Amino acid sequence: AQSVAQPEDQVNVAEGNPLTVKCTYSVSGNPYLFWYVQYPNRGLQFLLKYITGDNLVKGSYGFEAEFNKSQTSFHLKKPSALVSDSALYFCAVRDRENRDDKIIFGKGTRLHILP
Amino acid sequence: EPEVTQTPSHQVTQMGQEVILRCVPISNHLYFYWYRQILGQKVEFLVSFYNNEISEKSEIFDDQFSVERPDGSNFTLKIRSTKLEDSAMYFCASSKQGARVYEQYFGPGTRLTVT
Numbered sequence: 022a023q024s025v026a027q028p029e030d031q032v033n034v035a036e037g038n039p040l041t042v043k044c045t046y047s048v049s050g051n052p053y054l055f056w057y058v059q060y061p062n063r064g065l066q067f068l069l070k071y072i073t074g075d076n077l078v079k080g081s082y083g084f085e086a087e088f089n090k091s092q093t094s095f096h097l098k099k100p101s102a103l104v105s106d107s108a109l110y111f112c113a114v115r116d117r118e119n120r121d122d123k124i125i126f127g128k129g130t131r132l133h134i135l136p
Numbered sequence: 137e138p139e140v141t142q143t144p145s146h147q148v149t150q151m152g153q154e155v156i157l158r159c160v161p162i163s164n165h166l167y168f169y170w171y172r173q174i175l176g177q178k179v180e181f182l183v184s185f186y187n188n189e190i191s192e193k194s195e196i197f198d199d200q201f202s203v204e205r206p207d208g209s210n211f212t213l214k215i216r217s218t219k220l221e222d223s224a225m226y227f228c229a230s231s232k233q234g235a236r237v238y239e240q241y242f243g244p245g246t247r248l249t250v251t
Contacts, residue, residue, distance in 0.1 A: 055239060064140070064227055065179070065242040111179060123169070123181040123192060124240060 023048050023116050025127035033133045034102045042097040042110050042130045044086075050118030054095040056086055059109040059129070068110075071095060082106070102134045138162045140243035142228050148249045149218055157213045157246045159228030168211045169229040169240060170203065172196070179227065185211065218250045 024047045034040040046052055053072055057065040069080025076088040086097045095112060112127040141160045149155050161168050170182040183193040185203050202214045211230075215222055225247050229240040 057242070062244075064142075064244040065229075067239045067241065070239055123184060123194070125181070126179040128178040 023114055023125045025112050025114050025125055027110075027112055027127035027130045029130050030128075031131045031133060033135060035135045036104055037101055040099050040102045040106070040132065040134075042112075042132060044095045044097065044112030044127060045093050046095060046112070046114045047093065048114060048116040048118075050116050052095075053115040053117055054086070054088060055113040055115075055124065056080065056084070056095075056097050057111045057113060057126075059111065061108075065111065068097070104134045104136050107132055107134045140228055140230055140241050142226075142243035142246050144246060145244065146247045146249070148251065151220055151250055152217050155215050155218055155248060157215075157226050157228075157248070159211045159213070159243055160209050161211055161228065161230030162241055163209070165230035165232055165241070167191075167231045167233065167240075168203075168205070169231075170213045171227045171229065171242075172224040173227065173245075174224045182213075182226075215248075218248075220250050223248055223250045 026045045028043055055070045056068040058068050059065050068084050069078050069086055071078050071088045079085045084099050086095050088095050109129045109131050111129050113124040115124055143158045147155055168185045171179050172182055173179045181194050183197045183203055184191045200216045204212050225245045227245045228243040231238045231240045
């Protein structure tokens with residue numbers, strides 16, 4: 022069965038500092054991995070994805086994520102946090118071997134950037 | 137940039153009543169989805185829809201739920217007889233293709249409150 026774990030309910034980072042939001046996954050085959058962000062009263066916005074190739078993927082708003090197959094992780098990172106990055110972040114996975122299209126989401130991590 | 141839109145933004149209904157949630161996917165997208173998010177919990181897949189039929193559904197999507205694409209632009213989710221536990225944020229999503237590499241684009245959601 023597919024699953025995604027986001028071990029931290031909340032992450033607090035001072036503005037200007039680097040941030041990391043953790044994600045690990047479990048799939049039977051190889052994964053497609055995604056990060057989405059949810060601002061208050063808004064829908065989910067796509068940030069970035071890993072499909073194949075370079076393990077470091079870059080996305081919107083200066084975010085990047087590194088796929089680590091041996092650790093089954095896909096942590097979201099940003100070198101310098103902004104207050105406007107405060108939001109709820111969801112990691113998601115699709116199993117490459119399954120024919121279905123649904124995304125399995127993690128429970129979300131609330132990122133709070135302190136001014 | 138094209139967006140997925142949803143109406144209404146908030147729907148209040150009494151238990152046992154029927155509700156229809158409406159979505160307008162991005163115009164050149166072919167795959168459509170509904171997800172829900174109970175307050176404070178993770179986003180859960182409900183159903184995927186392609187070529188005028190359901191391609192996959194979760195165990196949440198029981199006989200009380202149905203989906204329809206009544207014309208070339210709208211995609212609807214109907215709950216025939218709402219229960220208190222149906223209270224949640226419902227997100228519509230669409231993607232260009234069902235291939236697993238394509239990210240899904242989400243609407244802003246409809247908050248359904250069942251009293």
